[in-house]
Amino acid sequence: MTDRIHGLVAATYTPFDASGRLEVTPIDAMVEYLIASGIRGLYVCGSTGEGMSLSTDERCRVAEAYVQAAAGRVPVFVQVGHNSLTDAKILAAHAESIGADAVSATCPSYFKIASTEGLIECMHEIASAAPGLPFYYYHIPVLTGSTVDIVDFLRRAGQAIPNLAGLKYTDTKLHEFQQCLELENGRYDVVWGCDEMMLGALATGSRGAIGSTYNIAAPLYGRMITAFEAGDMQTARQLQSQSIEMIRVLGQFPFHSAMKEVLRMLGFEFGTCRLPQQSLTSNEVAKLREDLVQLDVLAELIAP
Template sequence: MTDNKLSGLIAATYTPLHDDGELNLDPIAAMTDWLLAKGIRGLYVCGSTGEGMSLSGAERRVVAEAYVKAAAGRVPVIIQVGHNSLAEARQLAAHAQEIGANYVSATCPSYFSINDVDTLIDCMAEVAGGAPELPFYYYHIPALTGSALDMAEFLERGGKRISNLVGLKYTDTKLHVFLQCLQVDPERFDVVWGCDEMMLGALATGATAAIGSTFNIAAPLYLGIMEAFRQGDMNEARRLQSLSVEMIRTIGKYPFHAAMKSVLGMNGFNIGGCRLPQGRLSESEIERLRNDLSSLGYFQWSQPSSSLSTNSL
């Protein structure tokens, strides 16, 4: 099991679909190359962004295999295996280990709520045990799972029970809790930020890595935020973070992930819409979104340039 912690921008990858909603694996290799060329330093597969919860177990396996193959060892690949069936989640974890993924991660079951840390530890021990050779990150996203338990307590107590627990994907907005988690055995635990709109605040709190959806379409912007922060240029860091907020606000006027897939289409990747209940944008909606993004200057500042360094973190 590797001791290396994640660093920099990790893209929460999208799952390409044909117009009929079936998997379309063909764009994954080119999309992966494109992301890496933009400065992405890891791939988080079949998470919320990748519609993992809308895919069958068999589909999740082939998507995971495609991204591991596309990455070809150049960047770490984290496979998200969370499922309401812990047995299936454990099998997905075992599969991730078998195909050569670097890490495994999981949300908690959400249909039946988890209301105490002991139960959460029991559930994650079951899942992580499916891939004992891989480092395991718990995916904390209370807005979707409904589980808003004390994550510092989970790390403190879960680390004693789950030998391969190495940290959290922390997708929440509570910076004070994020700070508490960072301070729990920092030699062992890696706490990765997961709210794109608040990256600057997370950097100030101590984040050294982030997993996000909009890194797929605007990696240079976020690398610019990191570089400005590193240089101590807070005015520039705030300016760039404001662009991120406006971009996300604009995309959020539509079903978010369907709109994000449309923006990837504007960047040359035809990866379809989303599975229901998320759906897809109409042609008129796509055109309005394109115009709105253009008015923000998105098609200029989303591209690598000398002012948005890719060498930070």
Template sequence: MSQFKLSNLIAATYTPLNADGRLNLQQVGPLVEHLLGSGVTGLYVCGSTGEGMSLSCEDRRSVTDAFVTAAAGRVPVIVQVGHNSLDDAKQLAAHAQQVGADAISATCPSYFKVGTVGGLVDSMAEVASGAPELPFYYYHIPMLTGSKIDMVPFLTEGVARIPNLVGLKYTDTALHEFQECFELQDGRFDVVWGCDEMLLGALATGAQAAIGSTYNIAAPLYARLIEAFEKGDLQEARRLQGLSIQMIRTINLYPFHPAMKAVLKMKGIDVGGCRLPQGKLTAEEAKSLQSKLQSIGFFDWS
């Protein structure tokens, strides 16, 4: 299991919803085909992008089933099972293993904050034990969980307590910590980058895989960025990262995930809006966003 590695671009998938906020699982198949057609090499389900924390456990199981079925073994499916209730998280992990997911991942509890490395290891050991046959990635996203625990001691101590711990989904901007985790114990851990607008910096520190929201709408752009970096054409890689930054800055003029879902609809994949408290863009906002994206050439180079 320690040899399990992710590679290239993994899309943090959106959860399709109807106008009333209920699941629209019929759209999972078209979304997966769109993503695979754009070149992504994995699916990260029910994370922040997929509104995992806004879904009931029953919904999360249904979404997991739908993505595993739609992927049909063509790419790895990683299921995010984190929950404020560790027992619920453990049960979600067990379900993911039962239905054929390839790996699990989890945020830490975020209402009662995890304040120590030991507390984080204990919590994640409980979750990961629900799916002992699947690789486990801790999802480090301090801006949402409020947990700023150093990932180096977590990995060092965690590997002794969590037999299926293989790495991290690292969604922070501390490249020095990311590099240290990546190089720890001769590269033992699979540390996957999670900030799309800083992918080039992560590649320079050794990243082999990245999980992100904007790979839903612009995976070919990032694939060209990776290709330019691997060829040593840093000028072109910086230019392409600059386009990514410009795209994300434009989308961030609106509530980000509702805006991303609106862009998917512009590309022919209707996944609805988001559940409250995020909601969805108004028709006027969506039209304004489309105009701004057209003005930066997004639909030509994305």
């Protein structure tokens, strides 16, 4: 993959059966739905896909299923971050071997990264295991606990990591995001990762975005991008407001478990999330459905 990311990349979910075992069969239909809804790429085994709750073997199986389902129509990014750099390297090499288009990784999070040098060294280890693929560092400090200056990382990492292509930037600091975008005359592909702030990211210069809610509301975000590019800021703001309200409703519950319930409402059986993420009760599912049906963005998709 040599082109930069443009448009919406779905951070994909991982399907489980009723017993909580991995069940990759629903992935084919989900990928068809996502592509039809305007998705331009797939980001596999990230936070949304519960990568950190899967075994290394399961992560390999999920990556293979998504690469096969995409069949070259959209790029597939495989997230390989792990507290064990040995396992992360195994996952990265596997992603390259199955024909994935890019590798991405969070930093180790149990033993915290304390310096830019340490982050560069860890990401070099992972990226070097898939030297033929673009590498995107997954910056999500709220989950990794990393306090490393991400602009400093980008300034210094290019020499040590030859295949460093950019970042998945999942934070809310638009000024920092802008610095990353503009660094060295736009050297890096910096992809936005906060769905409820997409409009701000577009205004800052974002060309692509990776997110969870694109699985269920890609057309809304697509219309937002179209309105923004046409200079229709009133419509763009209205669409962002709908996104914010949708995410607020989902956020009343364990977020990813709620998203999997929405997938079920849309006809995709992905099970629920693994512990430590909590499942929704039947009453919570009913309340979620009721609240979502009232929103214009999903009223046509989810019947009462």
